[in-house]
Amino acid sequence: MSRAARLLDLLQLLRRHRRPLTGAAIAAELGISLRTLYRDIATLQAQGAAIDGAPGLGYQLRDGFLLPPLMFGADELDALVLGCRWVADRADPALAAAARDALAKISAVLPPERRTAVEHSGLLVGPATPAEQDPEALATLRRAIRAEHRLRIGYRDVHGETSQRVVWPLALGFFDRVQVLVAWCELRGALRHFRTDRLSSVDDLAGRYPRRRATLLAEWRAEQGITADGI
Template sequence: MSRAQRLLDLIQILRGHRMPVTGAVLADQLGISVRTLYRDIATLQAQGARIDGEPGLGYRLRPGFMLPPLMFSEEELEALMLGVRWVAERGDPRLGEAGRNALAKIAAVLPTDVRDALDASSLLVGPGEPPIPACVDPAAIREAIRAEAKLRVVYRDLQGTDSTRTIWPFALGYFDNVRVVAAWCELREDFRHFRLDRFSALERLGERYPKRRHALLKAWRERQGVRAQSVFAPARI
């Protein structure tokens, strides 16, 4: 768990306690040492979190505290809502659920009037073709990307020929009805794009690939001649 995520989790835990909670309890819930907990408390206080208390007595988060990054404009909130709605419609179930959970966390700390505006957002996702079913779980691909882990896959190409590949996945693209993995292919010794609906088997190997994910992504973008904000080139799928 990253430190940023831990700080967010700490805020959420403090919100769940009406009475002061000791550092030992907080540290246990976060799986960290009490000394690390004290440093995290001090960091949040320095960032403006209104946390009352001190070591040995317990801590309490004052009501109404809102993290500065969550002070969104109306258009930013609409963009978030539209994005989550798109993910819920076009993404896989786990990703859709994660998006809804993230939005709920944001809504929980927004002022009532802003939260009501978020709930009443009129930006909708239009109908489209449903994603082509895949035999593998996209969540397993995302986990491998985060871990920079090699995958062994069985892939069927456009000619209907199956081949076993060892790939280094570094990006996953979501189109309206297909999902595409960008990866370095050890068999071809080059970048390749793989449609998830053409995987018939997937196995995560117990080793990391030798290059960092961001380095592969940068090299792939340079090869494609695209900007950082661009997505996969459909012609190469």
């Protein structure tokens, strides 16, 4: 878990309780040490979080506290709403549910007028007919990309020919109808693209591939003439 995610989990935990929580109880629920907890609380307090308490006394988040980074501007909220709605409409069920949950979490901590703007946003996503795909396979692809794991895939090309490949997954490109996996193919010894609706099987080989994903992705961007801000 990243430190940013851990700090957010700490805030969410404090929000759920109206009474002070001991450091030991918080640390146990988050699965961290007391030393890490005290450091995280000090970091949040330094950033303006209204956390009352001290070691041995317990901690409590004052009512009404909002993290400054969640005070989005109108254009930022429009971008978040449109992006989440697009994912909810176009992605596989797990990612679609995550998009809806993320938007609900953001909306829950916004000031009332901003929350109303999100709930009644006029930015809509038009209908589409995505290609039929295996939701579990797509979830496996995303996990493997994050973990930098090698995959064994069964793939059917445009001519209907099938093959077994071992690939190093780098990224997923999302289009209106299909998703495209960008990966290093061990069979070809080069970067290749695979339409996810043509995957007949996806198996995580559990081991990390030998090169860093960021390095390979930079090489792919260079091949495609895409700047770092373009994906």
